[in-house]
Amino acid sequence: MKEQDSGAPGIWVLTLGIMVIGSNSFVLSPILIDVARDLDSTPIAVARAISAFGAATALTSFLFARSAVTWSARRILCVGGTVLALFLLGSALSRAWWHLALCQAAIGAMVGGMLPTIYDAATANAPAGQGGRTLGRVIRGWGIALVLGVPFSAFVADMAGWRAVYLILAGFAALTVAGFARLPRGAAGPAEPAGQVGPAGPRPSLGESLSARGARPLLLICLLYMTAFYGLYPYLGTRLHEAIGASASLSGIVVLAYGAGFGLASYAMGAVDRWGARRVFPVVLLVLGAIYVGLPPATTHIAPALAAAFLWGVANHVGVNLIILLLSRRGETRRRMLLGLHTTITYGSIFLGPFLLGQLYDRIGFAAACAASALFVVLAAAVAWTRRADW
Structure with a gap:
């Protein structure tokens, strides 16, 4: 992200990405009983979907950090956001607890690469002396997920069922893809030529x-x-x-x-x-x-x-x-x-x-x-x- 892009469109789409990821991270807990009842399962079994998401995120973030991926931040976020939208839709269509767990594991696999990329894109080209402020605006997405995403999801679940929650999140994920596609090619780092992911030279x-x-x-x-x-x-x-x-x-x-x-x-x-x-x-x-x-x-x-x-x-x-x-x-x-x-x-x-x-x-x-x-x-x-x- 170039300095002139560090304001509205770039920062807000990164914030929206964090909000979608955060909402998915938190939303299952308050609707756990409803999901278990609908899937003819138990809350303990359905909660395994949370574990699947967390485990996949932890594993893939480590693999992502060690990989030599040569994709730009824009490409990583667009692909990740697309998979996110598809498997959030899959979560809404789940017919058994293990279907939901598999979908959440796939989402976690994408989040493991998306989160560090979002943080990287937010900090890489922040104006001098404004790194904390710029990153703070992006991390605010977690607060938005807690203040708006989780209560709204609980309300939607009461009114239209838990599946509607994941359908709405899938729609927001698709919206982030449209925003990610407008990020500059060099959004991953200041020394990065167009189309190249990282700064020149071999990765450490x-x-x-x-x-x-x-x-x-x-x-x-x-x-x-x-x-x-x-x-x-x-x-x-x-x-x-x-x-x-x-x-x-x-x-x-x-x-x-x-x-x-x-x-x-x-x-x-x-x-x-x-x-x-x-x-x-x-x-x-x-x-x-x-x-x-x-x-x-x-x-x-x-x-x-x-x-x-x-x-x-x-x-x-x-x-x-x-x-x-x-x-x-x-x-x-x-x-x-x-x-x-x-x-x-x-x-x-x-x-x-x-x-x-x-x-x-x-x-x-x-x-x-x-x-x-x-x-x-x-x-x-x-x-x-x-x-x-x-x-």
Whole structure:
């Protein structure tokens, strides 16, 4: 994406792509019972579709990072978006839980390449000193998915059935393909000639990419950060039900508060650019640690639960943005591989986080799980502080 294209059409189609991916990632949970009933199955069996999506995304993002694909970002996104639309349609037409799981696995296989490409395209040609702001506008798509996509999908499922949800997402995916087709040929990198995917010269190996200054600490921080988040977030609704008897609708309002904070935080990224990412990063991680410590008492009443969820969304947006931004600065030739590894770690944490912290939640309680999440991000803050000179 050229600098003059970093505004409306380019950035907004990348944001829309994230919104579609995010909506597909989150939408099955609130409609799980409806899907299971219609497919004559159980919620546990249907939930395997979520696992299939996450596993495929983690695997293909790693393979994508290591591959020598010679496609432009525009081509990767157009092909990925087309497959996304087709298998979202397939999800709507599923007749058994394993049909849905296979469709979601195919979608995950595309998302593993699309996500790092979208992040790369957003950061590669951002105007000088505006990388955080530009990336923040794209990452806002996750907040839009939480604030609008998931509640709207639940409403559609109630009115027209769960299949209509995937039909609508398929339509939005097709719309993104039309937008991706208008991206410049050189959208993947500043040094890239028309029609070529990456900067000139041979692509570095995995070892060479990991040897980039500060890369390994950033990926370690990503693992700690995402494990802390995904270890708690899936249990938020359960905690609210246990603590205050919250219904699904009331829990959904708390999720909306989180999504609102996540989306609005994109407007703060200009300040992060001015203050400097390496200065802000350890502070944001410590703030997240404080939020995790405060979640057990905050979730015993609805008002503080809403406030805590909003602040959690704000801090999480800034933290995710900083991890991606700092990884993207490890060098043009290494950027795609490192962003692919970021996606691998993120989706791998969907399994690791609930497994580790879920055990604590079941055996000791929510406070123990929150304490573990806080410990993870405090450790990440220590790494960020000691290695800040590398960034």
